[in-house]
Amino acid sequence: MLKLEKVDAYYGYIHALKNVSLEIKEGNIVTLLGANGAGKTSILKVISGLLKPQQGNVSFNGKDLTGQSPDKVVKQGIIQSPEGRQVFPELTVKENLQIGAYTQKNRSEANQSMEKVFHYFPRLKEREKQDAGTLSGGEQQMLAIGRALMAKPKLLLLDEPSLGLAPLIVKDIFSIIKEINGQGTTVFLVEQNANQALSISHYAYILETGKVIHHGPAAEIKNDSKIKQAYLGGH
Template identity: 65%
Template sequence: MLKVEDIHVYYGNIHALKGVSLEINEGEIVTLIGANGAGKSTLLKTISGLLKPKQGQIVFEGKAISAKAAQTIVKQGISHVPEGRRVFANMTVGENLELGAFLRKDKKGIKQDMEMVYDLFPRLLERLKQQAGTLSGGEQQMLAMGRALMAKPRLLLLDEPSMGLAPLLVKTIFRIIEEINVTGTTVLLVEQNANLALSIADRAYVMETGRIVLSGNAEELTSSEKVKMAYLGGS
């Protein structure tokens, strides 16, 4: 479904991604784990068109997208839930969700997807007329995910969905990620909580300083001594 080939990305003179390659098959949950500053968020921003690679290419469903504008990439079927949620604070929950469907014209489909988002996140229906900035962190995360789903993505990019959330809410968010995947959306997940990410993923890639240093199915990486020591608390 997605092929990233030898991507190099720079922030000014800083070489942030150094020849990153990965593949995602349709229907998978693939997770990217690694320390802060490893380049995980940079990779998601590059896939979604917010950053442009200096070298290499990204192919989604057989079409090169590396040079495409971010809104074109959304139209083609990739939605990005950024780190820190980035909801529109002064707009209501309902308005945020409607904005997610901004590029769509199929009114019936939009209505069905709105119902699907309410089924996944009943809390959003309760808060529909509330300003997004007044929601709790967990509710804002639900809203950011719901808004991304309103674009009807075939590939959903999730950047640190558990950040700053209470443990109980984290479990809820991860259960919902699995539900989203079961309904047919492929997921690329960046997550600091490596244990949790590996528990729901099919496959995983480990990033260090702008490079992929390990990859394999989630079970293999969970039992890898190197991964255990570096990312799973050594146990």
């Protein structure tokens, strides 16, 4: 579905991504793991068209996306829920969701998408007239994911969805991500919560200082004692 092939990307003189190749197969949840500063968000920026690679290719369903503008990437069905939620605090929950549907021309389809979001996140339905800035951190994360779903993504990019959330809320968020995938949406998950991410993923990549240093089926990576010790906080 999505392929990065030998991608190099820079911020000025800083070499952020070094010969990165990865593949996301349709219907899967693929996780990208790595410490802060490893280059995880840079990969999302390359996919979304926010960072242009110096070398290498990005393709989606056989179409070359390398260097395309973010609006053209969105029109292909690649939608990102950003790190830090980034909801519009002075708009209501419903208004935030409606903004997510701006690519949809058909109002009835947008209404169906909203019903689907309220199915995944009943709490948003309860708070649909409330300003987004008054929501808790967990509710804002639900809203950020819901807003991305309003665009009917073929590929959903999630950047650190568990960041700063209480453990019980994290469990809920991962359960919903699994349900969204079960309904047919392919998910690319960038996470520091390695154990939770691997428990719902099909495949995983580990990034270190801009390089993919390991990849394989998520269950194998989760159970590999050397990887556990080095990257997953195991002993």
